[in-house]
Amino acid sequence: xxxxxxxxxxxxxxxxxxxxxxxxRLHELxxxxxxxxxxxxxxxxxxxxxxxxxxxxxxxxxxxxSHLGINAEDAKLKELKIPQxxxxxxxxxxxxxxxxxxxxxxEDELSLISEQKKALETLSLLHLSPxxxxxxxxxxxxxGYVDSSELKHRLHTITSRFEIKTEQHDKKxxxxxFVDSEFSEQFAKALAELSFSEIDLSPVKELRGNSKExxxxxxxxxxxxxxxxxxxxxxxxxISKKHSTFLSEAEKFMSIEAEKSQIPLSFGxxxxxxxxxxxxxxxxxxxxxxxxxxASGGRIYAVEESIGHDEDIPIKLNNxxxxxxxxxFTKLFALPKYDEFDPSALIAYTFPLFFGFMLGDVxxxxxxxxxxxxxxxxxxxxxxxxNMMLAASIGAIIFGFLYGExxxxxxxxxxxxxxxxxxxxMMISIIAGIIHVNFGLMLGFINExxxxxxxxxxxxxxxxxxxxxxxxxxxxxxxxxxxxxxxxFYLGIFLFVIAVIMLxxxxxxxxxxxxxxILTHIMSYARLMAVGLxxxxxxxMVNDLVTFLFHKGMFFWPLALIALVVGHTFNIALGILSPSxxxxxxxxxxxxxxxxxxGGSEYRPFGAEKEKSLI
Amino acid sequence: xxxxxxxxxxxxxxxxxxxxxxxxxxxxxIIAAVFGAIVEDPKQFGKGLFFILLPETLVIFGLVIxxxxxxxx
Numbered sequence: 081x082x083x084x085x086x087x088x089x090x091x092x093x094x095x096x097x098x099x100x101x102x103x104x105r106l107h108e109l110x111x112x113x114x115x116x117x118x119x120x121x122x123x124x125x126x127x128x129x130x131x132x133x134x135x136x137x138x139x140x141x142x143x144x145x146s147h148l149g150i151n152a153e154d155a156k157l158k159e160l161k162i163p164q165x166x167x168x169x170x171x172x173x174x175x176x177x178x179x180x181x182x183x184x185x186x187e188d189e190l191s192l193i194s195e196q197k198k199a200l201e202t203l204s205l206l207h208l209s210p211x212x213x214x215x216x217x218x219x220x221x222x223x224g225y226v227d228s229s230e231l232k233h234r235l236h237t238i239t240s241r242f243e244i245k246t247e248q249h250d251k252k253x254x255x256x257x258f259v260d261s262e263f264s265e266q267f268a269k270a271l272a273e274l275s276f277s278e279i280d281l282s283p284v285k286e287l288r289g290n291s292k293e294x295x296x297x298x299x300x301x302x303x304x305x306x307x308x309x310x311x312x313x314x315x316x317x318x319i320s321k322k323h324s325t326f327l328s329e330a331e332k333f334m335s336i337e338a339e340k341s342q343i344p345l346s347f348g349x350x351x352x353x354x355x356x357x358x359x360x361x362x363x364x365x366x367x368x369x370x371x372x373x374x375a376s377g378g379r380i381y382a383v384e385e386s387i388g389h390d391e392d393i394p395i396k397l398n399n400x401x402x403x404x405x406x407x408x409f410t411k412l413f414a415l416p417k418y419d420e421f422d423p424s425a426l427i428a429y430t431f432p433l434f435f436g437f438m439l440g441d442v443x444x445x446x447x448x449x450x451x452x453x454x455x456x457x458x459x460x461x462x463x464x465x466x467n468m469m470l471a472a473s474i475g476a477i478i479f480g481f482l483y484g485e486x487x488x489x490x491x492x493x494x495x496x497x498x499x500x501x502x503x504x505x506m507m508i509s510i511i512a513g514i515i516h517v518n519f520g521l522m523l524g525f526i527n528e529x530x531x532x533x534x535x536x537x538x539x540x541x542x543x544x545x546x547x548x549x550x551x552x553x554x555x556x557x558x559x560x561x562x563x564x565x566x567x568x569f570y571l572g573i574f575l576f577v578i579a580v581i582m583l584x585x586x587x588x589x590x591x592x593x594x595x596x597x598i599l600t601h602i603m604s605y606a607r608l609m610a611v612g613l614x615x616x617x618x619x620x621m622v623n624d625l626v627t628f629l630f631h632k633g634m635f636f637w638p639l640a641l642i643a644l645v646v647g648h649t650f651n652i653a654l655g656i657l658s659p660s661x662x663x664x665x666x667x668x669x670x671x672x673x674x675x676x677x678x679g680g681s682e683y684r685p686f687g688a689e690k691e692k693s694l695i
Numbered sequence: 696x697x698x699x700x701x702x703x704x705x706x707x708x709x710x711x712x713x714x715x716x717x718x719x720x721x722x723x724x725i726i727a728a729v730f731g732a733i734v735e736d737p738k739q740f741g742k743g744l745f746f747i748l749l750p751e752t753l754v755i756f757g758l759v760i761x762x763x764x765x766x767x768x
Contacts, residue, residue: 506759606755607751610754610758610759665748
């Protein structure tokens, strides 16, 4: 439970003729994490012989699917034949590409027409026709907005050989200027200085005739195209409906075939043989070996290899059904290394405990439970996270009963009254901290012991425990928080000094610098109290406000209702965010720093579909 | 006696208030950076939220001290 699954390494070699059979059996087994072969003395293996055909078909399938707007994600996997797919797809492609092309043509023309209409509308403000803007050798035309009253005056200083027509529009001056080409450069410069913004008339360059008439004609054409567009879209929708099952099933099948046909790129090869290495969970390696031998008719050689010391072994977490949910938090931090503890099992129980201790309210717990139950149904990819939050909500309900709290009202007094017993809450929080941190140190001790032996483990991890005991025994009396006998006081100093020396040996000077961190890490658990207090006091305040408004008279009742709903909704939102984040933070920062590094790479078996997840 | 009580009260207030200011100062920069990251990649939302929370330890220590001081009043 606390360990990732044990892995073995399998080496397989065989003639290239057996490659397709081996690949498809490996794909069916879905357990082999293939180790990529880097080119050395041995070359990289070629993809299977159908690779080009398969990938080109897949690309076409996907492009058709996207053109037709089909959602192919939830397709069922069906056993199909590639030649049959090719034949059927040819027909569908023909039909689809015709319809798509037609649609595209209509859309292009529509967008051209709307550009033309816009340009013509502006032209018709000045009662000009597009003919006037035909390219000419003798006359240069300018058409656009300019915001200056001194336009004409300015242009006259250059030459009088020009015509201008202006009109006020949109609080700006619309101007059409026709000038002898000789002065075109000077005009362009002058207009630029007057911040002239040109209107693009290129869409109407080809049009001849009066602007008004052209506009009418275009409007008619536009309406016609709109109806054509509608029917083209309908056509595509019907095509897509007719073929969506075939296309999505074919896509699914072909993407698997593509995956299979290119996996040999991760294998090594000689002229006539291939070889591969893969990590396989220890308990299925015998089966894999047998299956591969059977599939290839005994023509391959498969042997278990020993795993080297510094190999990056993929991590397959191995947890019970409930604990699986907290793998979400582990992965969010980092996957464990192969020889590390998998902390999921620890988070799975302490996360809801801390959350519940902080939120601790029956009504709030029920509401968050309902909310996360709904979200779990709505967003299946977040199942693991929402399951954790459901467990946390149950924690909140249990602690709610212990505190006797119902939406901030303390209905009975059973264990702790949170609005008054600050000291008790703080004590519990700190004790939780001491237990949690020291548990982390213990796990760290085991880790160190396994890797570097007893001495290193004691120096690096046990020293912190001694430091805590010594610190309490001699700092307690000094700060007059504790009364102990002189013997214990001196023992405290002795333990403290020993611990410091051990730390110095294990971690050097940085170890000494880190000494206060043990105190801050334990004190940090005071947030269990603090976040809870914030939540409960906001609830109490909301309730006080509501009672106050309620007693003011009938007219204030609606206001009281609003205060009740808004206040508690706000507090529940905070009550989800704060406790969950603070709870997970206690794990990541205070707990993990004692034993956990992470950094393992994910186990990705060939052929298995990637699980959907929020991260 | 009254003066002593008053000083304890002021001390408790300062402990909480200054802690909160410290948290705020730290969070303003973290939040700005986190929002930048979220704009680039919305998947960073969860991690970002977690980083925003880190400096809240300061105000929590302030609250602890305040409660300890109030216990002496």
